[in-house]
Amino acid sequence: MTASTALEIPIIDPVKVTQELIRCPSVTPDREGGLDVVQRHLEQLGFTCHRMTFHNEPGSYEVDNLYARFGTEGPNLAFAGHTDVVPEGNRERWGDIDPYAGEIRDGVLWGRGTVDMKAGIGCFIAAVSSWLAKHKDSFKGSFSFIITGDEEHEAINGTQPVMKWLEAQGEKIDACVVGEPTNPLEMGDCVHIGRRGSINTFITVKGKQGHVAYQRNVLNPVPAAVAMVTALQNLTLDQGNEWFEPSNLEMTQFETAKCAENVIPAEVKLRFNIRFNDEQTGDGLQQLIRETVDPIAQEYGTEYDIRFRVSGEAFRTNPSDPFVALVQDAVEEIANRRPRLSTEGGITDARFLVPHCVTVEYGPLDNTMHQIGEHIPIAHIYELHRVYERIIDKFFESAGVTNVLP
Numbered sequence: 001m002t003a004s005t006a007l008e009i010p011i012i013d014p015v016k017v018t019q020e021l022i023r024c025p026s027v028t029p030d031r032e033g034g035l036d037v038v039q040r041h042l043e044q045l046g047f048t049c050h051r052m053t054f055h056n057e058p059g060s061y062e063v064d065n066l067y068a069r070f071g072t073e074g075p076n077l078a079f080a081g082h083t084d085v086v087p088e089g090n091r092e093r094w095g096d097i098d099p100y101a102g103e104i105r106d107g108v109l110w111g112r113g114t115v116d117m118k119a120g121i122g123c124f125i126a127a128v129s130s131w132l133a134k135h136k137d138s139f140k141g142s143f144s145f146i147i148t149g150d151e152e153h154e155a156i157n158g159t160q161p162v163m164k165w166l167e168a169q170g171e172k173i174d175a176c177v178v179g180e181p182t183n184p185l186e187m188g189d190c191v192h193i194g195r196r197g198s199i200n201t202f203i204t205v206k207g208k209q210g211h212v213a214y215q216r217n218v219l220n221p222v223p224a225a226v227a228m229v230t231a232l233q234n235l236t237l238d239q240g241n242e243w244f245e246p247s248n249l250e251m252t253q254f255e256t257a258k259c260a261e262n263v264i265p266a267e268v269k270l271r272f273n274i275r276f277n278d279e280q281t282g283d284g285l286q287q288l289i290r291e292t293v294d295p296i297a298q299e300y301g302t303e304y305d306i307r308f309r310v311s312g313e314a315f316r317t318n319p320s321d322p323f324v325a326l327v328q329d330a331v332e333e334i335a336n337r338r339p340r341l342s343t344e345g346g347i348t349d350a351r352f353l354v355p356h357c358v359t360v361e362y363g364p365l366d367n368t369m370h371q372i373g374e375h376i377p378i379a380h381i382y383e384l385h386r387v388y389e390r391i392i393d394k395f396f397e398s399a400g401v402t403n404v405l406p
Contacts (some may be wrong), residue, residue: 002143005028006172009045009046009129009132010044010133011133012044012045012129014122014123014385015104015122015378017037017126018109018118018162018376019040019109020102021038021118022112022113022118023100023101023102024030024037025112027085028149028150028151028152028153029086029149033044033063034083034084034118034149034315035065035149036073037083037104038068038083038145041067041068042068042070042092042145045129045371046132047068047167048065048069048357049066049067049143052067052162052254054158054161056373058123059380060156061150061157063156064078065162065389066143066148067144067147067162067171068145068148069142069145069171070128070143071141071143073142073144074136074141074142074174074281075140075142075175075395075399076144076171077123077392078144078176078177078178078353078357079124079144079146079176079178080146080147080177080350081121081147081178081349082147082148082349082350083118083148083178084152085116086112086147087112088100091177095285097291097373098110098111099111099374100112101160106374107279107377107380108244109376109377110358110374111374111375113374114368114375115206115363115365115366115375115376116180116366116369116370116374117177117181118363119381120179120181120363120364123179124177124179124388126385127386127391131389131393134188134366135396139318139396141399141400142338146163146166150216151349155349158350159349159352167356173357174399175277175359175395176353176389177362177391178349178358178360178362180192180350181369182362182366183363183366184365185367185378186335186337186401187380187384188332188335189337189360190340190342191341191362192343192344192348192362193317193319193324193341193342193360194243194244194278194314194316194317195345195350195351196244196247197276197277197278197280197282197311197312197314197351198273198312199274199308199311199345200271200311201273201306201369202270202308203269203270203304203306203307204306205221205225205269205297205304206221206270206305206306207219207221207222207266207355208266208301209264209300219264220264221265221266221302222264222265222268223300224297224299224304225254226301227299227300228292228293229251232285234289235249237274237276237277237279238277240277240279241277243316243319244277244279244316245277245278245343247279248272248274249273250273251270251271251272252270252272252273252375254268255270256268256269272292275353277343278314278316282310282313286310289306290306308368311347312347315352317359317360319341321358322361324397326394326398327360327362328350330390333390334386335387348361355389362387363384
């Protein structure tokens with residue numbers, strides 16, 4: 001892969017790129033041009049871009065992905081993110097704001113995906129542009145972008161197969177920043193170095209439908225389902241540890257078919273999610289769940305079907321890795337506060353990157369992500385842009401590739 005060294009590097013405004021991305025209504029799995037925007041800007045900077053589409057599992061949907069690289073030598077600093085967003089929700093509750101217009105009002109940019117995570121993408125593109133404009137001629141390392149169109153939903157045909165493709169191509173990434181929203185209250189609050197894992201469980205408790213007055217002819221699945229829920233809710237999974245909060249199980253569905261009030265239903269559907277730390281594994285939790293519900297099904301004489309979906313195992317970057325402190329230092333210099341290291345929040349695609357390279361997450365505030373009225377102050381966008389540029393400075397200076405620090 002080669003990048004043009006004769007190319008004039010344009011200076012890119014992170015706000016304008018973020019607005020362009022917001023105007024692409026890229027609700028998973030719809031593409032709607034988000035990756036095209038990213039590719040256009042990166043090619044203007046001299047990146048070699050590879051688009052790849054995966055559709056690896058039956059029943060999943062096709063996903064478009066992008067890998068872009070500037071330079072051929074190491075070290076290779078990567079940025080990872082996603083252009084897809086969750087649905088906007090009730091459009092009326094947005095009032096007179098179009099969630100896909102990228103409108104700025106009173107110093108605030110509004111729209112779906114502003115913080116999760118189109119501002120992060122715009123800021124890193126802009127940071128690379130301003131950095132390369134100053135250092136391109138003396139720069140001997142590489143930049144990479146790993147951008148997927150599916151992080152918010154199944155995440156089957158996105159970053160995970162992209163990383164397998166990169167491995168097969170012999171591509172080496174030395175460190176990666178993921179631009180997910182990480183700050184709960186103020187910019188500079190948190191750098192994420194890990195996340196808990198997630199397992200969804202789907203249980204159908206089977207009975208025999210019939211009239212409530214004729215017990216000899218029916219088998220009511222509701223008591224067995226209630227007993228299962230009670231037993232599952234009473235599980236103490238662990239107490240957490242130094243880096244992770246305790247694992248927690250949350251019921252998300254208890255549903256019977258719509259019947260008349262004098263009809264016992266044929267089945268009950270249960271669904272629950274466990275967010276688990278590194279004291280647990282997906283396989284171990286599946287075994288524990290079966291051991292919990294099996295005796296109950298036998299006691300009540302019911303049968304059940306069970307299905308699991310592990311979205312990701314718990315993961316953690318080594319907090320002693322020099323890149324972690326480097327990112328903390330960069331954030332502190334711009335935000336005037338030292339960020340704590342965190343593993344809080346939902347799962348992200350960082351879980352697919354950690355096996356390949358040291359990975360941290362830093363981005364905007366998380367207080368409006370996925371909400372009606374998602375927004376980000378313009379000042380935060382420019383601050384994030386400066387943080388990313390400072391990370392770039394420190395990374396390549398520490399690697400001895402450039403002499404850029406004052």
